Amino acid sequence: QHISDKKRITVYDPSAGWGGRVLAAMATHNNRSIHYVGTDPNSAHWIDELEMTKYEYVADYFNSNINGANSNTCELFTVGSEVIHKEPRFKKYKGKLDFVFTSPPYFAAEGYSDEETQSLHKFPTYDEWRDGFLYQTLKTAADWLAHDRYLCLNIADVIMNNRIVPLQRD
DSSP states (O other): OTTTTOSEEEEEESOOTTSHHHHHHHHOOSSSEEEEEEEOOOGGGEEGGGTEEHHHHHHHHIIIIIISSOOOEEEEEOSOTTTGGGOTTTGGGTTTEEEEEEOOOOGGGOOOOSOTTSHHHHSOSHHHHIIIIIHHHHHHHHHHEEEEEEEEEOOOOEEETTEEEOTTTO
């Protein structure tokens, strides 16, 4: 309600995952448009012949074939959320994000690919992952939020090797 006068809401998803949140953003209907911004370093989500990510393809398909007149848009970055703050194209969003909503990888409990750019490979121990990936991802998200906006994080502790990995607390 406190931003009801805004015509366009910018949503950032630091861990685009399998595309459910971009599809939800495209399907949202109200008196404002949604601009979804996502990050995913997984090169398997890039379509060479179309020169776009699978997320953008799904969003374009949905808007063209399902919604027709929908004005929701998206922009995807093919780098990790722990380094997105260095991307020149991303800098335009600093202080302009209205909502951050994500479900980051649960350290090594979820493996999305074997690429070195994936957080669990880039940061192989939990402490390295927490400090190098999770902390930097959340710091960027908080730093890029507009004043008086929200960050919602879906995360839970996991058990690995009979040990609780304290994702919620950390």
